[in-house]
Amino acid sequence: MGLDYKKAGVDIDAGAEAVELIKADVESTFGPEVMTGLGSFGAxxxxxxxxxxxxxxVSGTDGVGTKLKLAFELDCHETIGIDLVAMSVNDILAQGARPLFFLDYLATAKLEPVKMAKVVKGIAAGCREAGAALVGGETAEMAGFYQPGEYDLAGFAVGVVEADQIITGTEIKAGDLLIGLKSSGLHSNGFTLARAALFAKAGYSYQDQLPELENNLGKELLRPTRIYVKTVLKLLDKFKIKGLAHITGGGLKENVPRVLPPGLQAVINQQSWQPAPIFSLIQQAGEINFTEMYRTFNMGIGMVIIIKAADCQAVLNELSAVGEEAAIIGEIKTDASGGCVIK
Structure with a gap:
């Protein structure tokens, strides 16, 4: 009997089924600005x-990284899409942009419509949280390219900001303060090191219920990345924010300096907030040194706001009023060496 596309590894009918399963979730993100539905060649x-x-x-693109491995091994796909959206919209937010729309790319060896629908449900939830429309995406079935049961994700966000309101960091001066917004956990960075420490070295399992954690270890690690859009946009309506740093790969040590002008240094007091227990668990399990922790993980701070000292208390009051957990974590000082020092 001759070959067809399905026998070769690509099921067109499964693709059509998947589209039907995700249609309601995708359309739940639409506003009047969206002029096309699913199926168009372009959005x-x-x-x-x-x-x-x-x-x-303002545009940004990102993926989820090896956090996907946890989704595969735990067969939990409902929240990984939130991570995907968060990584891109938080990035463009750092320049003051309001997210407009988002597109995703999902590639897998064999399309499983129900599993794909769970992933897209999370993407749609992230888009609603960010105020962005999920205007399109691509699902690629690539037989023989990925391991069975696995998939890869990438996303792309576009936002808008007034030219005179772009946050560039050029107005940051010595004496300005850093306010840290609490993360929900690891977010979507450092999972290669976390997995090596917790599972390969220390021998923990996903089901382990440790006294310092609210959930079992697997659920704790899968906590979705926080989306800071609504909180930060409210602040931008009321205050002059001089700099924003999304704390992703590279941690505080690598990301805060990205927004600083030459000759300035961020000095951060690590005693000013309490990282979630998952971080100390990883550090102990892997015998990881202090510097490596702070250049790999967010250590409990997902977004850093840089403002003038005179606005600090008013900003903290505003953050508290919207239920945000925040703290003054450091200040800007004059130092030709630049960078970020954590004491």
């Missing part, structure tokens, strides 16, 4: 330019 998004004086589009 049309009509921006109301009259709302802006001099708009600039």
């Amino acid at each position: 049309l998004f009509k921006l109301d330019w009259k709302q802006y004086q001099n708009p600039v589009l």
Whole structure:
């Protein structure tokens, strides 16, 4: 009997089934700006330019990394899509951009419509949280390319900001303060090291219920990345934010300096907040030194806001009013060596 595409490894009918399963979740993110539904070759998004004086589009793209391994091994796919959205929208937010729309790419060896629908449900939830429309995506069935049961994810976000409101960091000065917004855990960075420490070295299992954790270890690690869009946009309406740093790969030590002008240094007091227990568990399990922890993980701070000292208390009050856990974690000092020092 001759070959067809399904026998070769690509099931077109499964693709059509998957589209039907995700349709309601995708359309739940649409606003009046979205002009096309699922199935178009391209997504049309009509921006109301009259709302802006001099708009600039800001884009960002990212993936989820080896956190996906946990989703595969735990067969839990409902929240990994939130991570995908968060990584991109938090990045463009760091320049003051309001997310407009998001696209995703999912590649797998064999398309499983129900599993894909769970992933997209999470993506849609992340988009709703960020105020972005999930305007399109791509599902690639690549037989023989990925391991059975596994998939890869990538995403792309586009936002908008007024040209004179772009957060560049150029106005940051010595004496400005750093406010840290609490993370939900590891977010989507450092999982290769975390897995090596917890499972390969220390011999823990996903089902282990440790007294310092709220959930079993697997659920604790799968906590989705926080999306800071609503919180930060509210602040931008009321305060002059000089700098924003999304704390992703590279941790505080690598990400905060990305927004600093030459000749300035961020000095962070590690005693000013309490990282979640998962971080100390990883550190102890892997016998990881202090510097490596702070250049790999967010250590409990997912976003850093840099403001003038005079605005600090008002910003903290505003954050408290919206239920945000925040703390002053450091200040900006003059130092030709630059970078970020954690004491």
